[in-house]
Amino acid sequence: MSGLPPAPDVIEAVLARADGDCVALVEESHEAEVRFANNTTTTNGVRLDRRVTVIAFSPVDGGLAAGIARRSGAVDVDDMVAAAVHDARTGSPAEDAKPLIPGGADRSFDLPPGDTDLDVLSGVLSGLAGAFARAEAAGRVLSGYAEHQVATTLLGTTTGLRLRHVQPTGALHLVGRSRDGTRSAWAGAGTPTFADVSVERLEEAVARGLGWAEHRVDLDAGRYEVVLPPEAVADLMVALAEAATGKQAEEGRTVFSAPGGRTRLGDTLSALPFHLWSDPAAAGLECAPFLATAASSSDVSVFDNGLPIDPVEWVEGGKLGRLRYHRADAARSHAAVTPPVDNLVLDLPGATATLDEMVAATERGLLLTCLWYIREVDPTTLLLTGLTRDGVYVVEEGKVVGAANNFRFNESPVDLLARATEVGAPVRALGREFGEWVNRTRMPPLRVPDFNMSSVSPAS
Amino acid sequence: MDADQIERARQAALEAAERLGADHAEVRIEHIRSQIVALRDANLETAADDTMVGMGVRVVHDGSIGFAATVAVDADAAAALADQAVAAARTTALAGGRRVELAPEPTHPGVEWVAPHRTDPITVPLADKVALLEAWSRRLLDAPGVDHVTAHVLAVSEEKHYADLAGTSATQHRVRVHPALSAVALTADGGFEEMRTVAPPVGRGWEYLEGEGWDWETELSELPALLAAKLAAPSVEGGRYDLVIDPTNLWLTIHESVGHATELDRALGYEAAYAGTSFATPDKLDTLEYGSVLMHVTGDRTAEFGLATVAIDDEGVESQSFDLVRDGILVGYQLDRATSGVAGRARSNGCAFADSPLHIPIQRMANVSLQPATGADTTTDDLIGGVERGLYVVGDKSWSIDMQRYNFQFTGQRFFRIVDGRLDGQVRDVAYQANTTDFWGSLRGLGGPSTYLLAGAFNCGKGQPGQVAAVSHGCPSALFEQVRVLNAREESGR
Numbered sequence: 025m026s027g028l029p030p031a032p033d034v035i036e037a038v039l040a041r042a043d044g045d046c047v048a049l050v051e052e053s054h055e056a057e058v059r060f061a062n063n064t065t066t067t068n069g070v071r072l073d074r075r076v077t078v079i080a081f082s083p084v085d086g087g088l089a090a091g092i093a094r095r096s097g098a099v100d101v102d103d104m105v106a107a108a109v110h111d112a113r114t115g116s117p118a119e120d121a122k123p124l125i126p127g128g129a130d131r132s133f134d135l136p137p138g139d140t141d142l143d144v145l146s147g148v149l150s151g152l153a154g155a156f157a158r159a160e161a162a163g164r165v166l167s168g169y170a171e172h173q174v175a176t177t178l179l180g181t182t183t184g185l186r187l188r189h190v191q192p193t194g195a196l197h198l199v200g201r202s203r204d205g206t207r208s209a210w211a212g213a214g215t216p217t218f219a220d221v222s223v224e225r226l227e228e229a230v231a232r233g234l235g236w237a238e239h240r241v242d243l244d245a246g247r248y249e250v251v252l253p254p255e256a257v258a259d260l261m262v263a264l265a266e267a268a269t270g271k272q273a274e275e276g277r278t279v280f281s282a283p284g285g286r287t288r289l290g291d292t293l294s295a296l297p298f299h300l301w302s303d304p305a306a307a308g309l310e311c312a313p314f315l316a317t318a319a320s321s322s323d324v325s326v327f328d329n330g331l332p333i334d335p336v337e338w339v340e341g342g343k344l345g346r347l348r349y350h351r352a353d354a355a356r357s358h359a360a361v362t363p364p365v366d367n368l369v370l371d372l373p374g375a376t377a378t379l380d381e382m383v384a385a386t387e388r389g390l391l392l393t394c395l396w397y398i399r400e401v402d403p404t405t406l407l408l409t410g411l412t413r414d415g416v417y418v419v420e421e422g423k424v425v426g427a428a429n430n431f432r433f434n435e436s437p438v439d440l441l442a443r444a445t446e447v448g449a450p451v452r453a454l455g456r457e458f459g460e461w462v463n464r465t466r467m468p469p470l471r472v473p474d475f476n477m478s479s480v481s482p483a484s
Numbered sequence: 485m486d487a488d489q490i491e492r493a494r495q496a497a498l499e500a501a502e503r504l505g506a507d508h509a510e511v512r513i514e515h516i517r518s519q520i521v522a523l524r525d526a527n528l529e530t531a532a533d534d535t536m537v538g539m540g541v542r543v544v545h546d547g548s549i550g551f552a553a554t555v556a557v558d559a560d561a562a563a564a565l566a567d568q569a570v571a572a573a574r575t576t577a578l579a580g581g582r583r584v585e586l587a588p589e590p591t592h593p594g595v596e597w598v599a600p601h602r603t604d605p606i607t608v609p610l611a612d613k614v615a616l617l618e619a620w621s622r623r624l625l626d627a628p629g630v631d632h633v634t635a636h637v638l639a640v641s642e643e644k645h646y647a648d649l650a651g652t653s654a655t656q657h658r659v660r661v662h663p664a665l666s667a668v669a670l671t672a673d674g675g676f677e678e679m680r681t682v683a684p685p686v687g688r689g690w691e692y693l694e695g696e697g698w699d700w701e702t703e704l705s706e707l708p709a710l711l712a713a714k715l716a717a718p719s720v721e722g723g724r725y726d727l728v729i730d731p732t733n734l735w736l737t738i739h740e741s742v743g744h745a746t747e748l749d750r751a752l753g754y755e756a757a758y759a760g761t762s763f764a765t766p767d768k769l770d771t772l773e774y775g776s777v778l779m780h781v782t783g784d785r786t787a788e789f790g791l792a793t794v795a796i797d798d799e800g801v802e803s804q805s806f807d808l809v810r811d812g813i814l815v816g817y818q819l820d821r822a823t824s825g826v827a828g829r830a831r832s833n834g835c836a837f838a839d840s841p842l843h844i845p846i847q848r849m850a851n852v853s854l855q856p857a858t859g860a861d862t863t864t865d866d867l868i869g870g871v872e873r874g875l876y877v878v879g880d881k882s883w884s885i886d887m888q889r890y891n892f893q894f895t896g897q898r899f900f901r902i903v904d905g906r907l908d909g910q911v912r913d914v915a916y917q918a919n920t921t922d923f924w925g926s927l928r929g930l931g932g933p934s935t936y937l938l939a940g941a942f943n944c945g946k947g948q949p950g951q952v953a954a955v956s957h958g959c960p961s962a963l964f965e966q967v968r969v970l971n972a973r974e975e976s977g978r
Contacts, residue, residue, distance in 0.1 A: 027556035027564075059948055061754045064581025066822075068572050069551040069949075071842045073538075094534040097555035107533070114611045116528040116618075142575045152579040167757035169948040197948075199757040208756075275632050276670045283674035319520070320530040396760075397884045401895060401915060404675065407976040409893050409915070411886045432884070432891050432917070434975035460950055478975060479917055479968075483760075483888035 028052075028074055028098050032134045035180035038078050041105045042182055044112075045081040045124050047329045049316055050074065050178040052137045057171035058145055063156045065149075070141055077318040079326050080108035081124075087117025090326050094318050120325035120352040127330060129186035137176035138190040144172045144218055148196065151223030158227070159200070164234065168198040168226075172218060179316050185330040189312045191366075192216040193463050195454055198223065199414060200230035206240075206484050207427065209233025210393055210414035212255065214454040214463045233393065233415045239426030241418045243480075249389035250475040251382050251419070252440075254453035254467040256395045260408070260437040261300060261370050261467060262458040263398060267406050268338055269323045270347035270359055279406035279438050280347060287347060289359075294342040294441040298372055302365030303335035308452060309464040311366035324364060325350035333363050339441070367464035369450060377448040379469040384422040385446075386471075391417040391424060394456035395433070406436045411481055413456065430484070431477035446471035485515055485537060485557060494647040496559035497541050500566035502649060506543040508586055509566065510648035512798060513539045513557060514841040517606045521613045522636040526621035531610055538841035541565040545573040547583030549822075553842040587824035587832050589801045595654035597795035600788060601689030605639035605661045608690045613637060616693060617663075620704060624667050627708030629715070631676075632668040637661060637693070638685075638942060640954075644798075652800035660687050660791055660954055662942050667707055669715045677912070679711040679897055682732040682879040684939035685954065687789045697789070710910075714898055717910040722971040726874030726902070727916060727964045728867045728929075731937035733896045734854070735957035736880040739941065741920040742774075742781050743852040743957065745889035746808045747835075748817035752826060759946050760887030763920070764814050766827065772814040775924025778857070781809040783818050783850035785834050790851040791940045791954035792837070798845035799836040806833050808852065812924070820847035839951040846947045851940070853958035854930075861932030864961040870929065874902040875914065875969065882915070893917040895972070913972040929963030936960045 031050040038048035052074040059067045077094045091111030093104045142149075148170040159166045172194040179187040197212040211229035213221045252260070273280040273287040280288045304313040315331040317324050328350050337345040346362050354361040383391055393415035401407040409432060416428045448469040455465065490513050501509030516536040522529045539562060540553035550573030552565045617635040624633045640660045647653040662685030670676045683698045692698060729737070744762070749755055751762040764772060774781075784805035785792055794803050799821045808816045819829060820836035837848035868876055879897025886892070899914040900907045918926075940956035 027554070027558065027561045055949070057949055058576055058579075059757075060579070060581070061756055062582075062752070065548070065576045065579045066754060067549055067551065067844050067846065068576045069553065069844050070568055070572055071540075071553040072555060073842055074555050075534075089528075092530075092532045094532060096536045096538060097557065111531065111533070111610050114609075115531065116614055119524070119527045119529065142572060146575075149576060149579045156580055165753065165756070167753065169757055171949060197757050201753070201756060205761070210757075275668065276674065276676045277632070277668060277678070281674060281676075283672065319532045321522075322524065322529065326530075396887060399882045399884045401882050401893075402913070402972045402976060403678075405973075405976040407972060409882065409884045411884070411891065413887050430886060430891075432886070432893060434893075434970075434972075436976055439977065476975065476977070478893075478970070479891060481886040481891035482763075482919065483886040483890050 031137060031178045034076055034101065035178055037101045038105055039180055039182055041101060042080060046182045047079040047326065048180045049077040049318060051175060053173055053175040054140045055173045056140050056142045056145060058149065059169045060152060061167040063159050063166055078104045078108040080112040082112035084115060084117055088121040089115035090118050091115055092319065120320050120327055120350050122327045122351045124181050124183045124327065125185060125330040126183045127185040130188050133186040133188045138174035140172050140174045145170050147218060148223055155223050155227050163203045165201045165203055166198065170196045177312065177316050179330055181330055187314050187330055191312060194218055195459060195463060196221050196226060198226040198230055200234050202234060207234050207237035208414045208484060210456065212454045212456060214452060214459060236417050236424045237415065237427035241426040241428045243428040245431065245477050245479045247474040247476055249473045251386060251389060251391045252470045252472060253379055253392060254451050254469055255455055256392050257370060257467040257470050258453040258455035258465040259395050259398055259457045260440060261368060262455055262462045263408055264437040265338055265368055268347050270349040270357060271322045271353050273347055274357060278403055280344060288344050289347060291344050292342055293339060293344055293438060296372055296444060296447065297341040298339050298370060298441055299337060300339035300370050301335065301337045302367050304333050304365060306367055306369060309367040309466060311464055315363045323348035323350055325352060328363065331363055333365055336362055336365060368462060369466040370468060371450045372447040372468065375447040375449055375468055379448060382446060382448050382469050382471060383419055386419040386422060389419050390428065391419050396457055398457050401434065406438050407434060408436065409434050430481040432479045432481055434476050434478045440472055443472055443474065444470045445473050490645050492559040493539060493557055493562040497562035497566050498647060498649055500563040501541065501543050504566060504570045506545045506570060508544040508649060509541065510646065510800060511539065511541050511562065512841050513645040515643040517641045519606060519639045520636060521617060523617050523621050524634050525632055526618050526625060528614055531614065536840065539565065540841045541569045542844055543569045543573055544584050544586060545570050548573040548577040549584050551844040584822060585825035586821040587829055589821065589831060591651040592796055592800065592802055593651050593653055595796050597656045599658045599687055599793065601659045603690040604641050604659055605690040606641040620665055623704055624665060624708060629669050629712045630667045630708050631670045633665060635665040637663040646796060646800065648800045654796040656794055658687065659689050660685060661690065661692050663693055667711050669711050677711060677715045679707060679714060681707065682897060685791060685942050687791045687793055710898060714910050714912060717912045719913045719973055720911040720969060720971050722969055722974060724966045725969045726871045727967045728864065728871060728874060728876045729962055729964065730878040731935065731939055731959045731961060732879045733877045734959045734962055735939035736883050737894060738852060738854055738957045738959055740883060740885040741889055741892055742809065743849045745920065746817050747847055748819050748827060749823045749847040751817060752823060754823065758948050763888045763890055769814055773812055774809045774814050774921060775812045776927040777812045778927050778930050779809050779812045779924055780855040781852060782806065782855060783808050783852050785850050787851045787938065787956060789938060790956040792849060792851045792956060797834040797836045798838050799832065801832045801834040801836065804833045818847060818850050823847055837953055839953055843951050846951065848946060848953045849944060849955045851956040856933045856936045856960035857930035861934050862930065864931055864935050867929050867931060867961055867963045868902055868907065869905040871902045872904055876900040876902055876907060890919050915970045915972050917968045917970055923964060923967065926965045926967060927962060928965050931960030931962060
C-alpha cells in the first residue's frame with residue numbers, strides 16, 4: 025500500500041477542475057538499490073516517489089501562456105490547479121505555444137502502477153556473498169552498485185488523451201581493485217529485469233582485466249590507435265546526441281551549426297555510412313512512445329505532451345539526419361518535429377566483428393575500458409575532455425600484453441566518427457559516465473587510429 | 485505540513501524502529517520548494533515550481549544499514565518506513581560484510597535554525613522574476629555585438645525536520661539562489677563566443693538579485709564589451725604560463741582538487757565504483773605535501789551565506805569548522821559518522837547530507853575554502869604586477885578531473901594575457917591542465933582578504949543513486965607559477 029490515491033483518479037480530478045486547456049502528469053517510481061565497497065555492503069534503499077504536474081494554459085496579451093505546478097505525494101488538487109492557472113494567467117506568452125495534442129485513451133490507463141523492491145536484487149545479493157569471499161581470497165577489493173526502478177507515467181489532457189507507460193530500468197556495476205590499489209577494472213550492464221545479468225558474469229570480466237594489469241606498461245601522452253569498447257562509445261554517442269538540438273544549432277552555438285543561421289542537416293559527418301538512431305520499439309531497449317514533460321526547454325515543449333515518438337535517424341548513412349525540435353520551432357524552421365527518445369543505437373550495416381575479434385586484429389594499440397568525467401571544452405567542435413578509467417590495456421600482435429597508465433583525452437565524438445577505421449557489431453552497453461541518465465543504448469566497438477591522449481593521469 | 489503532523493510522523497518512525505530492535509534510527513521529513521525560471525532572448529522558455537515533501541528513515545540494525553523513503557507523510561507511513569528500513573538492513577546483511585559502527589555524537593535536542601536571509605526567494609511572485617530576467621536580458625541584447633542571451637534563476641527553499649533515537653531533533657530552514665546570464669556573439673564565418681556572468685550561487689535570499697552581495701549593475705554593463713573583446717582575441721599559444729587565478733575560477737579548482745580529495749569516504753575506497761577514490765590516503769595524513777606553505781584550506785559548515793552551512797547535519801552532528809591543509813600539509817578530512825566509525829575517529833565533523841528525503845545521507849562536502857594571505861592586504865593587481873608572462877583567469881566553465889583527483893583540466897570565461905606585470909587583452913581557446921600536488925606546489929602568491937570571494941555550485945554530484953549538493957568555496961586571488969596551458973582548438977586537431 026502506497027498510502028497515495030490511485031494515479032488515474034488524480035489525473036481525472038485535475039482535469040475536472042480545469043476550466044481551460046490543461047495537462048495532468050503523474051510520474052510514480054518505485055526503486056530499490058544496494059551499494060557495496062571494500063568487500064561489504066554499505067548503503068541501500070527502497071523508495072516510493074510520486075510527482076504530480078499540472079500544466080494550465082491561458083490566453084494572455086501577445087499569445088498563450090503556460091503555468092506549471094509540480095508537487096510530490098498526496099497532493100491538494102484544488103490548490104495545484106489554482107496555482108497553475110494563476111501562473112498561466114499572469115504569465116508571459118510562450119514561444120513554444122501550439123494547440124494541445126488530441127487523442128483517446130489507452131486501455132491500460134487504469135491499471136495499477138508498476139512496482140519493485142529488494143527482492144529483484146536477491147540474485148545480486150546472493151552473488152555478492154560468494155564474490156566477496158572470492159575477492160578476499162584473491163586479494164581483490166570489490167565495489168559496485170545495483171539499482172532497479174520501475175517508473176509509471178500517466179498523462180491526461182483536456183483534449184482527451186489518456187496515456188500510460190511503465191518503464192523498468194536497472195543497472196549493475198562492479199569495480200575490482202588490487203589490494204594495493206595499483207590495478208583496477210570495471211564491468212557494468214544495463215537491464216530491465218536483472219534476469220539477464222549476474223554478479224558472476226561481471227566478476228569474470230573484472231578478474232580478466234585485473235589479470236591483464238599484472239604487467240604494467242608506462243606510456244607517454246600522444247596519439248594512439250585505440251579500440252573503444254561499446255561502453256566507451258555509448259558515452260561518446262550520448263554526448264553527440266545531446267548536442268543535436270535544432271534551435272541551438274540555428275543560433276550558431278553547436279557543432280551542428282552552419283553560417284547564416286543554418287544547420288548542418290544533410291552534411292556528411294563520416295565516410296563510413298553509420299546509423300545513429302533511436303526507436304521507442306527497439307527490441308530490448310523499449311522506452312516511452314509518447315512525450316511526457318513537466319517543463320519546456322530549447323527542444324522540448326509542455327504544449328507537446330502526448331506527442332507520439334517515432335523512430336528517428338540522427339545520423340543516416342554517415343550524414344546528419346535529424347536535430348531535435350519541438351513543434352513550434354519545427355514549424356518556424358520548416359524542420360521535422362523531433363522529440364527526444366530515451367534510447368540510442370549506433371550501427372554500421374554489415375559490421376559483425378566482436379570486441380575480442382577487433383583486439384585480435386590489432387597489431388599495436390590500446391584497448392580502453394571506459395571513459396570518465398567527460399565535459400565539453402569547445403561546443404563549436406564538440407571537443408570533449410575526460411579520462412580513461414579502470415583499465416587501459418596494451419595490445420600487441422592481437423593479444424593484450426599488459427596495462428598502461430591512465431590518460432586524459434581531448435576528442436570530439438563527431439571527429440571520431442569521421443576517423444573510425446573499423447566498426448564492430450552493436451551490443452547492449454552501459455556508459456560509465458552517462459549511463460546513469462541514458463541507460464538504454466546499443467553500441468559497437470570502434471577502432472580509431474589516432475586517439476588524442478593529451479596527458480598522463482597517475483590515477484590507478 | 486503542520487507541526488503536529490511532523491511530530492506524529494517523527495515519533496511513529498522512531499518508536500517503530502526501536503520496537504524492531506534498531507540500534508540507531510533517524511528520520512528526516514523535508515519540504516523542499518524549488519523554482520527554475522529560464523528565458524531565451526528575453527522570451528520565457530520555462531518557469532516551473534516544484535514542491536517536494538517526503539520522509540526517509542535510516543536504521544542501523546544488527547550492524548547493517550537499512551533505508552526506506554516515501555512521499556506519503558503521516559504516522560502510518562512513518563511506522564511502515566521503519567519496518568521497511570529494518571527489512572532492508574536484514575536483506576542486505578545476507579551478502580555478508582563488516583558491521584557498521586557510527587561514531588558517537590552528543591545529543592542536540594530542540595535545535596531550530598534559519599539561514600540568514602531577508603526574502604525567501606520562493607515567495608517572490610513568478611511574474612517579478614520573469615520581469616527582472618527579461619529586463620537584464622534586453623539590456624544585454626541591446627548592446628552592440630550581442631546576438632543571443634540566455635538567462636535563468638534557480639531558487640530553493642528547504643525545510644528539514646530531523647530526529648533520532650538518541651534524542652537529537654532539529655528544524656532547519658535554508659534558502660539559496662543562483663542567477664546567471666549568458667551572452668553569445670556570432671561571426672560571419674560561423675564562429676561564436678559565449679560569456680556568462682560570474683556571480684556565484686549563494687545561500688542568500690532574493691535580496692541577492694537586488695544587489696546585496698553582488699554588483700549586478702557593473703557586471704551586466706561590462707559583459708558586452710568583454711564578450712566583444714573575447715571574440716576579437718587571438719588564440720592562445722600553448723605552453724607554460726604563470727596564472728593569476730581569480731576566485732570566480734579558483735573556487736572550482738579547489739572543489740575538485742582539494743574538496744573531493746579530502747573526503748574520507750573516498751580516501752577509504754567507499755566511492756571506488758562511482759566518484760572515485762583519492763590520492764590523499766589516510767597513511768599520508770600529516771605528511772603529504774599537498775602544496776606550498778602558503779596553502780591553508782579549511783572545511784566548515786558554518787560560513788555565513790555558505791551553501792553547505794547548517795546547524796545540524798543529516799546524522800545529527802553539530803556543524804563545525806576544521807583544517808584540511810595547513811602550511812601545505814594534509815592535516816584533515818571531511819567526515820560522516822559511518823566513515824568516522826570505520827577509521828576509528830572519535831567524532832564526525834558533520835559532513836553528512838542527503839539531497840532529498842528520499843535519499844540516504846552520505847558524506848558530502850563542507851564549504852571548503854582557501855584562506856587569504858595574512859598581513860598586508862595583497863590585491864589582484866599586486867599579483868598581476870609580479871608576473872612577467874602569464875594569464876589572468878576569470879570565471880569558471882569546463883572542468884574535469886581523474887578518479888583519484890590527480891590530473892585536472894579547466895577552462896574559464898575569460899583569459900587576459902599578462903605582459904610585464906600588466907593586462908594586455910584577452911586570448912581565446914585556453915584550457916589549463918595540471919596534477920593536483922604539482923599545481924598547489926606552484927602556489928607562489930595569495931591575495932589578501934579584500935580579494936576573498938565565497939563562490940560555489942548548486943550541482944555537486946556524488947553517490948549512487950546520484951545525489952546533488954550545493955556547496956560554497958571561498959578563496960582569494962592566487963598566483964601559480966608555470967602551469968601548462970593548452971590551446972583547445974589545437975587539441976581538437978583544427
